[in-house]
Amino acid sequence: MVIQRSNRFTSIEKSWILYDWANSVYAIIIMAAIYPIYFTGVMANSGGNGDIWWGYATSAATLVTAILAPFLGAIGDFRGMKKRLFSVFLILGVVFTTVMGLTDNWQMMLVGYVFSYIGFAGSLLFYDSFLTDITTADRMDRVSAWGYSMGYLGGSTIPFIVSIALVLFGDKIGVDSVLAVKLSCVLTSIWWAAFSIPFLRNVHQTHYEDKPARALIAGSLRNIGRTVRDILHSKAILVFMIAYFFYIDGVNTVIHMATAYGSSLGLGSTGMILALMVTQLVAVPFSILFSRLSGKIGSIRMISIAIVVYFFICTVGFYMGYSVEQAQAAFARDFNEAAQATAMQRANILFWAMAVLVGTCQGGIQALSRSFFGKLIPPSRSNEFYGFFDIFGKFAAVIGPALYALVANLTGRSSYGILSLMLLFAIGLLTIVFGRKHLQQAEFQASEAVRRSREDAG
Numbered sequence: 001m002v003i004q005r006s007n008r009f010t011s012i013e014k015s016w017i018l019y020d021w022a023n024s025v026y027a028i029i030i031m032a033a034i035y036p037i038y039f040t041g042v043m044a045n046s047g048g049n050g051d052i053w054w055g056y057a058t059s060a061a062t063l064v065t066a067i068l069a070p071f072l073g074a075i076g077d078f079r080g081m082k083k084r085l086f087s088v089f090l091i092l093g094v095v096f097t098t099v100m101g102l103t104d105n106w107q108m109m110l111v112g113y114v115f116s117y118i119g120f121a122g123s124l125l126f127y128d129s130f131l132t133d134i135t136t137a138d139r140m141d142r143v144s145a146w147g148y149s150m151g152y153l154g155g156s157t158i159p160f161i162v163s164i165a166l167v168l169f170g171d172k173i174g175v176d177s178v179l180a181v182k183l184s185c186v187l188t189s190i191w192w193a194a195f196s197i198p199f200l201r202n203v204h205q206t207h208y209e210d211k212p213a214r215a216l217i218a219g220s221l222r223n224i225g226r227t228v229r230d231i232l233h234s235k236a237i238l239v240f241m242i243a244y245f246f247y248i249d250g251v252n253t254v255i256h257m258a259t260a261y262g263s264s265l266g267l268g269s270t271g272m273i274l275a276l277m278v279t280q281l282v283a284v285p286f287s288i289l290f291s292r293l294s295g296k297i298g299s300i301r302m303i304s305i306a307i308v309v310y311f312f313i314c315t316v317g318f319y320m321g322y323s324v325e326q327a328q329a330a331f332a333r334d335f336n337e338a339a340q341a342t343a344m345q346r347a348n349i350l351f352w353a354m355a356v357l358v359g360t361c362q363g364g365i366q367a368l369s370r371s372f373f374g375k376l377i378p379p380s381r382s383n384e385f386y387g388f389f390d391i392f393g394k395f396a397a398v399i400g401p402a403l404y405a406l407v408a409n410l411t412g413r414s415s416y417g418i419l420s421l422m423l424l425f426a427i428g429l430l431t432i433v434f435g436r437k438h439l440q441q442a443e444f445q446a447s448e449a450v451r452r453s454r455e456d457a458g
Helices: 011-032 034-045 050-076 081-100 106-129 137-155 158-173 177-194 197-202 213-233 235-265 269-297 299-334 337-376 379-411 414-419 422-434 436-457
Strands: none
Touching: 011 034, 011 081, 011 106, 011 137, 011 158, 011 177, 011 197, 011 235, 011 269, 034 050, 034 106, 034 158, 034 177, 034 235, 034 269, 050 081, 050 106, 050 235, 050 379, 081 106, 081 177, 106 379, 137 269, 137 337, 158 177, 158 269, 213 235, 213 379, 235 269, 235 299, 235 337, 235 379, 235 414, 235 422, 235 436, 269 299, 269 337, 299 337, 299 414, 299 422, 299 436, 337 379, 337 436, 379 414, 379 422, 422 436
């Protein structure tokens, strides 16, 4: 690939970035904000615990994706396969997101969510691996960060605002809350599909294994074994993937469970939705800021800083829930309405504080993780390695929501569920600390390779 010296993005880079703009509407409306609150309400009317079932469904979807990831990754590195597989998962996600808006049965709602999430996550596997096809190593942090930044901006603009308006004020035009959620699902599908078109037209696989089609299955199995050996032999990749396995699990669980957790505590849906919009808006500049700071102090240090912030987020989340649960217990015992009202007011304020804190580091830690891994791997085998990168992230995402649901179920307190996530961040941070020598050496070697490439090109 020709060394790109201009600070301007190429048309291919822009098309790749725009897919973050396209799919992030699913992340905010279906995964994080509107649909989890709606589902929790439906379950409450059926006498069930919505946050626990939502956690199990998320675990099931991520488990399926995790099992498929290494095979899909190995197949995707063959010539012409990456784009085809990306398209299959894109269609799966868009179709089942629409299906979610067509049913009132909570079991079918969960089925729709599982399949749409598999489509969403599967498309991101191939989307991430295209990073090595569309730009150079020295631009990866910047391009990846702008992808997340535009994703947060896209997810929190027109579709999210329209959805919020329908949920909050739809009754004034004859749209009740149930119909508003259904329309939000349809709007999500349309937005996701429409803004994926530039990616489908302009982004192409430039690094691949050029082998005949008959070698596809056998070659894929050999590639999986080769990639496993290479990961085990590279201390930097192995250390990073183990750390990533744990800390990204905590990050994703916070994303998936935030509104379900708030709903289980009795927080108002309007306040939570607006707070999550603030998360999206705060994440736009901070994603770019993380990219710039990583160029000065290193990607690994910035990732470590973000993990520390998540420790604080979990602490705030635990205190928020614990105080509400204590007030609810006191009300049940002596009908102390004042104490309960005070606890709920405090909880709403803390939820907003959490939303801002998450916005400062969520996009940054995701973007730097994606681009740092891209610097460690050979471009022609990017899909193989990103397949394992994805399987680590997805298997981890099985653990987090299940851990939350299990602890909350066993203790009868959702606050202990959110507190349990600190274990994941602790293991991730300790892995980085003990393996920092290998990670910093790999980061230095990647910088030196970029410098030599520039000298050779100049």
